[in-house]
Amino acid sequence: MTAKPTDRALLELCARHHDAFVRAYGSGGRVRLFFAPGRVNLMGAHLDYNGGPVMPMAIDRGTVVALRPRKDRALLLRSTTEPGEFRIELDAAPSAALRAWVDYPLGVALELFRESPRAVGLEVLFGGNLPVGAGLSSSASICVATAFALDQAWGLELTPFARVEAALRAERQFVGVHCGIMDPYSIGLARPGHLLWLDCKDASIEHLPIDAAQVRIAVADTGVRRELAEGAFNQRVAEAKRAFEGLRPFAPSATCLRDVSRAVFERHGRELEPVLRRRAHHVVHEVERTFAARAALVVGDLETFGRSMFDTHVSLREQYEVSVPELDLLVDAARAESGVLGARLTGAGFGGCVVILLRAGSEARVAERVSAAFQRRFQRAARIEVFQSDPGPREIVD
Numbered sequence: 001m002t003a004k005p006t007d008r009a010l011l012e013l014c015a016r017h018h019d020a021f022v023r024a025y026g027s028g029g030r031v032r033l034f035f036a037p038g039r040v041n042l043m044g045a046h047l048d049y050n051g052g053p054v055m056p057m058a059i060d061r062g063t064v065v066a067l068r069p070r071k072d073r074a075l076l077l078r079s080t081t082e083p084g085e086f087r088i089e090l091d092a093a094p095s096a097a098l099r100a101w102v103d104y105p106l107g108v109a110l111e112l113f114r115e116s117p118r119a120v121g122l123e124v125l126f127g128g129n130l131p132v133g134a135g136l137s138s139s140a141s142i143c144v145a146t147a148f149a150l151d152q153a154w155g156l157e158l159t160p161f162a163r164v165e166a167a168l169r170a171e172r173q174f175v176g177v178h179c180g181i182m183d184p185y186s187i188g189l190a191r192p193g194h195l196l197w198l199d200c201k202d203a204s205i206e207h208l209p210i211d212a213a214q215v216r217i218a219v220a221d222t223g224v225r226r227e228l229a230e231g232a233f234n235q236r237v238a239e240a241k242r243a244f245e246g247l248r249p250f251a252p253s254a255t256c257l258r259d260v261s262r263a264v265f266e267r268h269g270r271e272l273e274p275v276l277r278r279r280a281h282h283v284v285h286e287v288e289r290t291f292a293a294r295a296a297l298v299v300g301d302l303e304t305f306g307r308s309m310f311d312t313h314v315s316l317r318e319q320y321e322v323s324v325p326e327l328d329l330l331v332d333a334a335r336a337e338s339g340v341l342g343a344r345l346t347g348a349g350f351g352g353c354v355v356i357l358l359r360a361g362s363e364a365r366v367a368e369r370v371s372a373a374f375q376r377r378f379q380r381a382a383r384i385e386v387f388q389s390d391p392g393p394r395e396i397v398d
C-alpha cells in the first residue's frame with residue numbers, strides 16, 4: 001500500500017528524528033518512535049475551565065518521541081528544538097518543577113513512575129513539527145505523547161483516559177498551568193475525520209463527523225508567541241472564577257460559570273465589576289453559541305457553524321480580551337474571501353494562530369490573499385497551512 005501524503009510526511013519526520021536520536025545518544029539497541037498530535041479548537045473558546053462544551057480536532061502536526069531503554073534507572077531527556085540535557089535518577093527525582101521545557105514530560109514521567117516503581121531508565125529525545133506557544137497545544141501534545149510512549153516502554157497498559165489524566169495532572173500540578181481538560185482530551189481521544197464534542201462539566205465525549213470532502217481546516221500563524229505558564233492565561237482563569245463567585249448567589253444550583261443562564265447574567269451582570277462582566281459575557285454567550293454550532297454541524301449547516309466561529313472571535317476580542325492585532329487582521333482578511341465559512345483565534349490567544357474553516361478548493365486562493373493582506377500590514381509573512389485530522393497517539397513503525 002502506498003502511504004498517504006500525511007503518512008509519508010510523518011514517516012520522513014520520524015526517520016529524521018531517529019537519526020537525531022542516534023546523534024544524541026549513540027547507536028545500538030532498538031529505538032522506538034511515538035507520535036501524538038496537536039489540536040485546533042473550532043468552538044468553545046475558554047470554556048473548558050468554565051465547565052462548558054468545546055469542539056476541538058486533533059491535527060496532523062505534533063510531537064515525536066524516540067526512546068530506548070537503559071540498564072540503570074536514569075531518565076535522560078533531550079529535545080531537538082529546546083536547549084539542555086536533563087538526567088533524572090528515577091529513585092531520587094525532583095519534587096518541584098525545574099522551570100524548563102522538560103517539566104512537561106518530566107511531570108508525566110513522575111506521574112507514571114508512581115504506578116510502576118520498577119520501571120527501567122530510558123534515553124528519550126523529543127521533537128516534532130508543532131510550533132511551541134502558537135495555540136496548537138504543544139504542551140498537551142508533549143504530555144500525551146510522553147504518557148503514551150512511557151505506557152508502552154514501561155508496559156503499564158493504561159487506558160486512553162488514564163493517559164490523558166496523567167498528562168493533565170502533570171501540566172496542572174507539576175508545571176502549574178491552571179489549564180482545562182480540552183487539550184489532552186482532544187489529543188488523547190482523537191478520531192480521524194471527527195471533531196471531539198467534549199462537555200467539560202462531566203468530561204463526557206462524542207465524536208462528530210466533519211465532512212472532509214467539503215471543507216478544509218487551515219491554520220494561519222501570526223508568528224507572535226506567548227508563554228502559557230506566564231501569567232495571562234492563569235489571570236483569565238482567575239477572573240472567570242471571580243465572575244462566577246459574583247453571579248453564584250443568583251444561580252443557586254450552578255456549580256460553574258457554564259451553569260449561569262443568559263437570563264441571570266442579563267439581570268445581575270451589571271453588579272460585577274466591568275472586567276468580570278466582560279469575562280462572564282463571553283462565557284455565557286459562548287456556551288449558547290457552541291450548542292448552536294453543534295446543532296448546525298449535525299445537520300450539515302456549515303454556514304451557521306462558520307458564522308459562530310466569527311462571532312466567537314469578536315467575543316474573544318471584545319469581551320475576553322485575548323486577541324492581538326495580528327490575529328484580528330487574519331480573521332478579517334479571511335472573512336473577506338469567498339469560500340471561507342468561519343475563522344477565529346485558536347487556543348488561549350495573546351498571539352499564536354487563527355483557524356479557518358473553508359470550502360474545499362478555495363484553500364490556495366484564500367491562503368495567498370490572506371497572507372498578502374498580512375504582509376501588507378505587518379511587513380512579514382504569516383504561514384498558512386491546511387491541516388488534516390489525526391487519529392491520535394500511536395507508535396510509528398516503518
Ligand code: GLA
Nearest residue numbers: 045046047179180182347348
Ligand atoms: C489553552 C488551554 C486550554 C483552553 C484554551 C482556551 O489552550 O490550554 O485548556 O482553556 O486555552 O480555549
